[in-house]
Amino acid sequence: MKKTIIIPLTIMTLAATACQQGGSSEENPLLTTPATPYGAPQFDKIKTEHYEPAFDVALAEARADIEAIARNPEPPTFDNTIVALERSGNRLNSVATIFFALQSAETSDEMDAIAERLQPKLVEYSNDIYLDPVIFQRVKTVYDNRADYGLDIQDSMLLDRTYKSFVRGGAGLDEAGKERYRAITNELATLSLKFEQNVLAATNAFTLNIPAADSAKVAELPDFVRESMADEAAARGEEGWTVTLQMASYGPFMTYSSDRELKEKLWRAYNTRGIGENDNRDIAKRIAELRLELAGLFGYPNYAAYVLEEKMAGNEATVDAFIDELLTATKGRALEEVAELQRYAVASGLYGAGFELMPWDWSYVSEKYKNDRYAVSNEEIKPYLELESVKQGIFSLAEKLYGITFVPNKEIPVYHPDVVAYEVHEADGSFTGIIYMDFFPRATKRGGAWMTNYRPMYTEADGTEVRPIVTLCGNFTKPTSSTPSLLTFDEFETFLHEFGHCLHGLFAEGKYASLTGTSVYQDFVELPSQIMENWATQKEFLDLFAVHYKSGEKMPQELIDKIVASKNYLAAYANVRQLGFAMNDMAWHTVTEPVTVSVEEFERTATAPAQITPYISGTAMSPAFSHIFGGGYAAGYYGYKWAEVLEADAFSLFEEQGIFNRDVAGSFRENILSKGGSEHPMTLYVRFRGHKPETKALIDKILE
Incomplete structure (x- = not known):
């Protein structure tokens, strides 16, 4: 999941004279009240040239809001300072x-250039607020006298977060410290943006074309892979078949091709993104150095200590112990799984006696092994997971659990022809929100899958609720000229995962945008998404939609049992692999001196305890690790495993009471999904489950 900044969002009209370029505000769709259903963004009217003029107007307005708070002659109160700050900059946030x-979902060179110009302005604006001694003094006065205001839970949390954000944003530093804080945050914003741009550029820069004369190289591939490659080649004006580094293209080829030479070439290209052309190695080292310096300004020994103070885990020692516990419990099984695949590859005749299982062999051998041992393959599964049917099935799941319905609305503008907008309504017909669904890869879209808010939920000063607008973006298998989009099982789980994030956003309730929806501790935000993946192998759910797209036959229980068994047999390997990512993240953010060794050497040392396949010299994931260097998961990647502990324990209640049980679902919605960040996540979890989570549930799930 990718989270954008979530600040109050209200779209208001500004006088025409406020816009300095790009036409009057009445002509700029980012500055006018949308005449669209539910005030949805005017994607059909927004053009690239509208952004910078809109930002100029919005920044000026936001600064005026802050100035009004600072100059308020009245003594500071919760309403005139804390709530006023929360509601400031509405247009800017929009x-x-x-x-x-859109820079993630439908970018362009022009948008990337605009982002580079905008980042310093936005960081400067943020710093001007948090480093303003007058504003901070007002906030501190309210915080010091908080017992006098009779605050409810949401108010108290808003005050606490606001005060801490100022302290952690440099408000208490001396002038030299504030000046250095400004410089560090400006440089970090620029470098993180450049890191993301380089990853996308590196992903798009490499393709592998197989000429028509080499048809034997693709003859073994399933029809959907071959057709997709042919379509890709045709779209690029090439003959034959083309593979890209987009996961929807790269993944299937690595899974079904036996050509080790081509697969090694592809694997090395994928795992050297950000090395060489579009190089991110120095950027990664500089980001880590700047984060260390930033933490030092506040007296923390490293950046992880600074970050984890505001996480559910709380500190580095807890994270390290958590990772070590899971690694110790599962590494032995993971090594057994790797050894078993090695033996199978030779015994089955896939490769000769001298064969050594290499990373580029993993997908192919594991797929063959899964097919032989469990008599199941993606080719067998995919016909039951036609995308449109899956979508309707997931909608049906949400209706059974929560009573909501989804209605497509073509009157809601979209930003690309692939995108479909849906109204979401409660059982009583009341409006819940809007969800956009954007499923397929394209060159203008970053890889992976994510949920984002276009508008968070909040309550206006007059009590009017502003309902959320969210989007689900993926890079799923595209339809071909002869076959509809048929999902792999992994893609199906990804759909469920991101849909869980969307429900978290859609079910948001509360007064303040900064506390609603997905605005929660980062190591808690994955619970609503990861719990949804549990339904992927429930026959009662699959019967709602998982039918063969040609015959109409329901997915048989035998196939579901095989899927469960095949998932379990590599669960330990997958767990250790994820722990390696988390260890790499923690290593970068627990350094106490700038990194002087190469990125490749640093990463190899950091992840050595979790290395269970051969290390390949010259490769590294760090230069393309957008989660920690371009996104918001620095010193937080462990949160995916942390959330797995939560979801394994939480879903057991559905297993006990029924996977469609409305009472359990209602409790999950009331205590987890709707509360956002209004209370501490452990308080919310215990209220739902009745006890604190334990790692045993996850370890048992991995080793079963």
């Missing part, structure tokens, strides 16, 4: 949310 969400 413009920024739209722009940065």
Whole structure:
């Protein structure tokens, strides 16, 4: 999941004279009240040239809001200071949310250039607020006298977060410290943006074309892979078949091709993104150095200590112990799984006696092994997971659990022809929100899958609720000229995962945008998404939609049992692999001196305890590790495993009471999904489950 900044969002009209270029505000769709259903963004009217003028207007307005708070002659109160800060910059948040969400989903060279120009302005604006001694003194006065205001839970949390954000944003530093903080945050914003741009450029820069004369190289591939490659080649004006580094293209080829030479070439290209052309190695080292320096300004020994103070885990020792516990419990099984695949590859005749299982062999051998041992393959599964049917099935699941319905609305503008907008309604017909669904890869879209808010839920000063607008983006298998989009099982789970994030956003309730929806501790935000993956192998759920797209036959229980068994047999390997990512993240953010060794050497040392396949010299994931260097998961990647502990324990209640049980679902919605960040996540979890989570549930699940 990718999270954009979530600040109050109200779209208001500004006088025409406020816009300095790009036409009047009445002509700029980012500055006018949308005449669209539910105030949805005017994607059909927004053009690239509208962004910078809109940002100029919105920044000026936001600065005026802050100035009014600072100059208020009245003594500081919760309403005139804390709530006023929360509601400031409404238009800026609207413009920024739209722009940065589209920069992930539908970018261009022009948008990337605009982002580079905008980042310093936005960081400067943020710093001007948090480093303003007058504003901070007002916030501190309210915080010091908080017992006098009779605050409810949401108010108290808003005050606590606001005060801490100022302290952690440099408000308490001396002038030299503030000046250095400004410089560090400006440089970090620029470098993180450049890191993301380099990853996308590196992903798009490499393709592998197999000429028509080499048809034997693709003859073994399933029809859907071959057709997809042919379509890709045709779209590029090439003959034959083309593979890209987009996962929807790269993944199937690595899974079904036996050509080790081509697969090694592809694997090395994928795992050297950000090395060489579009190089991110120095950027990664500089980001780590700047983060260390930033933490030092506040007296922390490293950046992880600074970050984890505001996480559910709380500190580095807890994270390290958590990772070590899971690694110790599962590494032995993971090594057994690797050894078993090695033996199978030779015994089955796939490769000769001298064969050594290499990383580029993993997908192919594991797929063959899964097919032989469990008599199941993606080719067998995919016909039951036609995308449109899966979508309707997931909608049906949400209706059974929560009573909501999804209605497509073509009157809601979209930003690309692939995108479909849906209204979401409660059982009583009341409006819940809007969800956009954007499923397929394209050159203008970053890889992976994510949920983003276009508008968070909040309550206006007069009590009017503003309902959320969210989007689900993926890079799923595209339809071909002869076959509809048929999902792999992994893609199906990904759909469920991101849909869980969307429900978290859609079910948001509360007064303040900064506390609703997905605005929660990062190591808690994956619970609503990861719990959804559990339904992927429930026959009662699959019967709602998982039918063969040609015959109409329901997915048989035998196949489901095989899927479960095949998932379990590599669960330990997958777990250790994820722990390696988390260890790499923690290593970068627990350094106490700038990194002087190469990125490749640093990463190899950091992940050595979790290395269970051969290390390949010259490769590294760090230069393309967008989660920690371009996104918001620095010192937080462990949160995926942390959330797995939560979801394994939480889903056991559904297993006990029924996977469609409305009472359990209602409790999950009331205590987890709707509460956002209004209370501490452990308080919310215990209220739902009745006890604190334990790692045993996850370890048992991995080793079963």
